[in-house]
Amino acid sequence: MGRKTNSLDNIMSNTIRDNESGCLLYMGRLDEDGYSRISLQGKMGLGSQVVFKLSYGAIPEGYQVDHICHVRRCVEPSHLRVLTHRQNVIHIKAYMEKRHQRIKQLIETYPQISQCPLLITLADLEALWDCGSIANVKERLLTMSRAYPEEFFYERFEAGGSKPAVYAIGIHASLIDKLSNEDALRETPVEDIMTLVA
Numbered sequence: 001m002g003r004k005t006n007s008l009d010n011i012m013s014n015t016i017r018d019n020e021s022g023c024l025l026y027m028g029r030l031d032e033d034g035y036s037r038i039s040l041q042g043k044m045g046l047g048s049q050v051v052f053k054l055s056y057g058a059i060p061e062g063y064q065v066d067h068i069c070h071v072r073r074c075v076e077p078s079h080l081r082v083l084t085h086r087q088n089v090i091h092i093k094a095y096m097e098k099r100h101q102r103i104k105q106l107i108e109t110y111p112q113i114s115q116c117p118l119l120i121t122l123a124d125l126e127a128l129w130d131c132g133s134i135a136n137v138k139e140r141l142l143t144m145s146r147a148y149p150e151e152f153f154y155e156r157f158e159a160g161g162s163k164p165a166v167y168a169i170g171i172h173a174s175l176i177d178k179l180s181n182e183d184a185l186r187e188t189p190v191e192d193i194m195t196l197v198a
């Protein structure tokens with residue numbers, strides 16, 4: 001066997017199975033963000049990509065490998081899937097949390113949004129979300145409406161050429177419920193759970 005040829009068996013021999021999540025944790029080299037780094041044909045790459053290729057074949061052009069389990073060092077083939085960059089951004093957990101944060105800020109600052117669509121300028125949203133630019137606000141609104149197609153909508157509100165433009169933003173009650181339930185689930189800190197278990 002040539003030294004530069006890596007195999008799935010070889011990679012798997014360097015993993016530990018997390019029985020609870022089913023994740024196969026890679027015990028070799030990780031990058032600074034905690035993603036596994038594995039060489040394939042002499043080239044170092046993301047472990048998720050290498051394992052995907054060895055398990056399922058080439059990654060289609062324009063697609064990225066995503067961890068369904070959100071565990072960066074996981075190389076369990078069934079936990080990997082390909083997504084377009086846009087889909088990937090929608091599913092990344094950290095981004096999901098940021099989106100939830102933004103929606104919560106909206107609800108806290110403008111509680112009336114839970115009753116009827118909110119009229120707001122992009123400049124006000126930029127300040128609220130600390131976006132840095134109007135273009136970023138637009139991008140975030142777009143991603144939000146893609147992430148919650150049935151529950152988050154926005155539309156430019158045409159009121160006789162008002163300047164600056166006003167937007168109507170609506171959040172469906174089901175999304176508001178989802179976010180407040182999420183808070184309730186988080187209320188028990190990990191340390192308390194540990195005490196209970198101990």
Ligand SMILES: [Zn+2]
Binds near residue numbers: 021070071074076079
């Ligand atoms: Zn996993």
